[in-house]
Amino acid sequence: MKRTPPAEPLERADWEVFVRHELNVRFIRIDPGYIALFQRFLYQRFDGDIAELNRRWGTHYAGFDGVPLLKIVRGEPGVYYAYAEFISGTSEDGETYLCPLEALSVYGPRQGYEDYLAESGGSDTAAVGHRALPSGCGLC
Numbered sequence: 001m002k003r004t005p006p007a008e009p010l011e012r013a014d015w016e017v018f019v020r021h022e023l024n025v026r027f028i029r030i031d032p033g034y035i036a037l038f039q040r041f042l043y044q045r046f047d048g049d050i051a052e053l054n055r056r057w058g059t060h061y062a063g064f065d066g067v068p069l070l071k072i073v074r075g076e077p078g079v080y081y082a083y084a085e086f087i088s089g090t091s092e093d094g095e096t097y098l099c100p101l102e103a104l105s106v107y108g109p110r111q112g113y114e115d116y117l118a119e120s121g122g123s124d125t126a127a128v129g130h131r132a133l134p135s136g137c138g139l140c
Helices: 009-021 032-045 050-057 077-088 109-121
Strands: 028-030 104-106
Touching (some): 050 077
C-alpha cells in the first residue's frame, strides 16, 4: 500500500475509501500543515469549550490552538473518535470531507519496516520499495 494518495484516479479512489473508512486511525497520519484545520474542527465539535475537550480526552490544554496533531492516536476513546470523525466526516453538504485527502498518509507496520530497512541499509524508502515483510511477522 502506498503511503500517500496515488495519482492514478481509480487507485486513488480505492485508497481514499480504504483509508477514510476501513483503516484503523492509529495507522493514519495527518500532515502537520493542516493543524489549524484540525484545531478549528475541534473548536466547532466542542462548541468552543476547551474544558469539555479536556474532560473527554483527559488532557489539560489551555486552548484549541494548543491541541497538537498526534503521530499515533492514543488515549481516551474521545481522542480516537475525534480523529476518525475528522478523517472520515463530511461537511454539512455531505460532499466535502473535513480533512483534505492530500493531508492523509499511511504509516503502519509495513512502512515502519521499510523505514527500518532504509535507515539500516543507508538507502531511502523509495529505494527499498515493497520488500517482503519477514516471515512469521503476523502481517504476511
